[in-house]
Amino acid sequence: xxxxxxxxxxxxxxxxxxxxxxxxxxxxxxxxxDLYDYHVLITGGSSGIGKELARLxxxxxxxxxxxLARNVERLEECRRELSPNLSDRLxxxxxxxSQSYEQVQNAIEHAIHHHQDxxxxxxxxxxxxxxxRPFHQTKPEEFAEMMRINYLGSIYCTQVCLSSMKRRGSxxxxxxxxxxxxxGVFGYTSYCSTKFALKGLAESLQMELARxxxxxxxxxxxxxxxxxxKEENKTKPKETQMINETSGVLTAGQVAxxxxxxxxxxxxxxxxxxxxxxxxxxxxGAQPVTTFSEIIFQSLxxxxxxxxxxxxxNSFYRLVRKHKQIP
Amino acid sequence: MWLIICAVIIILILLVLFxxxxxxxxxxxxxxxRDIHVVITGGSSGIGKELARQxxxxxxxxxxxLARNQKRLDExxxxxAPDNHERLxxxxxxxSGSYSNVQKAIEQACQYHGNxxxxxxxxxxxxxxxKTxxxxxxxEFEQMVRINYLGAVFCTKACLSSMHQLGSxxxxxxxxxxxxxGIYGYTSYCSTKFALKGLAESLQMELARxxxxxxxxxxxxxxxxxxAEENKTKPIETQLINETSGVASAEEVxxxxxxSTQRxxxxxxxxxxxxxxxxxxxGAQxxxxxxxxxxxxxxxxxxxxIIVGLLNTFYTITxxxxxxxxxxx
Numbered sequence: 001x002x003x004x005x006x007x008x009x010x011x012x013x014x015x016x017x018x019x020x021x022x023x024x025x026x027x028x029x030x031x032x033x034d035l036y037d038y039h040v041l042i043t044g045g046s047s048g049i050g051k052e053l054a055r056l057x058x059x060x061x062x063x064x065x066x067x068l069a070r071n072v073e074r075l076e077e078c079r080r081e082l083s084p085n086l087s088d089r090l091x092x093x094x095x096x097x098s099q100s101y102e103q104v105q106n107a108i109e110h111a112i113h114h115h116q117d118x119x120x121x122x123x124x125x126x127x128x129x130x131x132x133r134p135f136h137q138t139k140p141e142e143f144a145e146m147m148r149i150n151y152l153g154s155i156y157c158t159q160v161c162l163s164s165m166k167r168r169g170s171x172x173x174x175x176x177x178x179x180x181x182x183x184g185v186f187g188y189t190s191y192c193s194t195k196f197a198l199k200g201l202a203e204s205l206q207m208e209l210a211r212x213x214x215x216x217x218x219x220x221x222x223x224x225x226x227x228x229x230k231e232e233n234k235t236k237p238k239e240t241q242m243i244n245e246t247s248g249v250l251t252a253g254q255v256a257x258x259x260x261x262x263x264x265x266x267x268x269x270x271x272x273x274x275x276x277x278x279x280x281x282x283x284x285g286a287q288p289v290t291t292f293s294e295i296i297f298q299s300l301x302x303x304x305x306x307x308x309x310x311x312x313x314n315s316f317y318r319l320v321r322k323h324k325q326i327p
Numbered sequence: 328m329w330l331i332i333c334a335v336i337i338i339l340i341l342l343v344l345f346x347x348x349x350x351x352x353x354x355x356x357x358x359x360x361r362d363i364h365v366v367i368t369g370g371s372s373g374i375g376k377e378l379a380r381q382x383x384x385x386x387x388x389x390x391x392x393l394a395r396n397q398k399r400l401d402e403x404x405x406x407x408a409p410d411n412h413e414r415l416x417x418x419x420x421x422x423s424g425s426y427s428n429v430q431k432a433i434e435q436a437c438q439y440h441g442n443x444x445x446x447x448x449x450x451x452x453x454x455x456x457x458k459t460x461x462x463x464x465x466x467e468f469e470q471m472v473r474i475n476y477l478g479a480v481f482c483t484k485a486c487l488s489s490m491h492q493l494g495s496x497x498x499x500x501x502x503x504x505x506x507x508x509g510i511y512g513y514t515s516y517c518s519t520k521f522a523l524k525g526l527a528e529s530l531q532m533e534l535a536r537x538x539x540x541x542x543x544x545x546x547x548x549x550x551x552x553x554x555a556e557e558n559k560t561k562p563i564e565t566q567l568i569n570e571t572s573g574v575a576s577a578e579e580v581x582x583x584x585x586x587s588t589q590r591x592x593x594x595x596x597x598x599x600x601x602x603x604x605x606x607x608x609x610g611a612q613x614x615x616x617x618x619x620x621x622x623x624x625x626x627x628x629x630x631x632x633i634i635v636g637l638l639n640t641f642y643t644i645t646x647x648x649x650x651x652x653x654x655x656x
Contacts, residue, residue: 024608037488136484144473147472152469156465206509208645264336285607
């Protein structure tokens with residue numbers, strides 16, 4: 001009797017050890033304790049989430065920040081606001097990251113030179129455009145433009161920063177996606193595609209870079225209170241508006257804070273609130289894991305989450321059907 | 328007594344669940360494809376050519392093939408319709424070039440086929456190669472996005488007015504298992520195929536009320552000239568990882584695509600690996616029948632466990648190759 005129990009316990013322990021070994025996190029990023037003097041590059045950093053990130057990195061972590069954006073006026077305002085005493089810790093450069101790889105390369109070389117030859121430690125691919133428009137109303141050039149800025153721009157910046165990160169044997173690359181990069185929604189055909197593309201990029205890229213100690217974080221913010229968001233709301237189709245009402249709006253500060261936390265941890269994903277957490281769990285697919293709790297929660301609850309999502313999708317489809325305009 | 332009451336309660340709960348979780352839309356099954364106008368991009372070789380062959384011979388559809396290489400198009404015309412010329416039209420056009428070229432080609436095709444609007448569009452044209460991120464040039468990223476994604480967008484836009492006219496339509500997007508999981512060496516390719524999924528999910532939400540249905544196809548490695556070409560320059564890590572899954576024939580891939588399109592299913596997968604991957608990455612996809620609902624909810628948790636174990640193997644493969652490379656350095 002006692003022997004049976006002991007054997008069963010040993011068996012269970014052995015099984016548990018095997019399972020823990022098989023499902024151990026794929027890589028272990030070091031937690032970045034001290035970000036002082038880290039060189040952080042933020043694209044689209046002159047407003048919205050990017051600006052909040054720059055603010056936090058400069059003021060709370062003592063980093064050296066480079067902001068890349070297109071609009072010179074906004075960059076000037078940004079500079080005045082974030083670094084009124086004209087400290088050299090902030091560099092604002094006007095460049096269109098989607099134009100060409102060479103332009104991005106030149107800008108980043110300039111930035112490194114300015115920051116006392118410090119190569120980029122953390123790259124935050126935040127630059128993006130977004131608007132909601134039905135597929136048939138989106139022009140072909142608009143599809144191309146959105147892909148260029150939201151996806152190709154990130155590719156160019158990542159390629160430029162990668163060689164120095166590899167040489168130093170460490171680095172963090174952040175892609176700002178969106179909850180629209182986890183599920184497709186009416187009115188976001190162009191936008192969702194670009195954000196889904198970032199996910200495919202991140203998953204493959206992480207598989208290539210884990211052995212180089214470079215870690216990728218994919219961020220899925222919900223609607224965030226930024227100038228970009230206000231602009232988008234002016235032309236959003238009714239159906240999209242009603243669907244978006246099911247989730248809330250966050251401040252740029254809240255979003256930025258968590259991005260920095262996740263980047264320091266080297267987590268693969270960064271999500272917000274209970275909705276964000278459940279959505280990330282549901283759409284985890286073949287993403288890497290960096291902690292045990294992720295794998296346990298995901299495998300236990302995805303089935304239920306899929307049921308819930310189908311119910312939610314049902315209501316979205318019904319909403320869209322109700323709003324069909326009879327031509 | 329209690330047993331009967333429990334059984335009744337369980338059955339009632341299941342009925343309520345099935346009602347709440349019923350499919351979002353129900354496409355009619357297109358049983359008869361005779362004389363239906365099908366446009367296939369990249370149809371002059373590989374999966375596209377097989378699709379054209381089966382649609383012409385087994386379903387008597389009217390087929391338009393769009394591709395770039397004129398020589399391959401001519402060979403294709405000779406092979407597929409030596410005596411039945413009028414059911415097959417082969418047009419040379421670069422679908423990623425400009426929208427107006429695509430529009431013109433589609434108009435020409437509709438006119439040729441007796442003014443028949445496009446009923447089924449199969450976005451199959453794609454380029455693919457496996458190369459590490461730092462070895463892929465900026466131009467290659469751009470080219471892949473243009474052909475694999477923008478090309479599909481342009482063709483879909485050009486065919487939609489036809490489908491709205493008809494009051495029905497099917498749009499097929501040929502993705503890949505690399506559109507469900509990111510793999511070493513496929514940074515450029517995976518992104519474009521993931522983009523197709525994002526496009527499909529949003530597009531379906533817009534088009535379901537118009538009776539137009541989207542199907543995303545996830546073939547595994549398929550025995551085509553394209554695959555043979557890709558294998559010449561594939562990094563060893565990618566090769567080792569791909570060996571975990573098999574190679575399908577273009578014929579079986581094409582057959583299931585046609586069946587899924589007839590049914591209007593949202594996704595089309597192959598084999599047990601394909602089934603598990605589809606459940607795993609079902610995320611926020613729509614379903615078209617209750618069986619999908621049941622199989623996905625029951626399987627996805629297990630699929631997640633399996634994939635994490637598999638990912639562990641993949642990451643170990645890439646680490647081992649790295650240490651080998653470093654040793655030889």
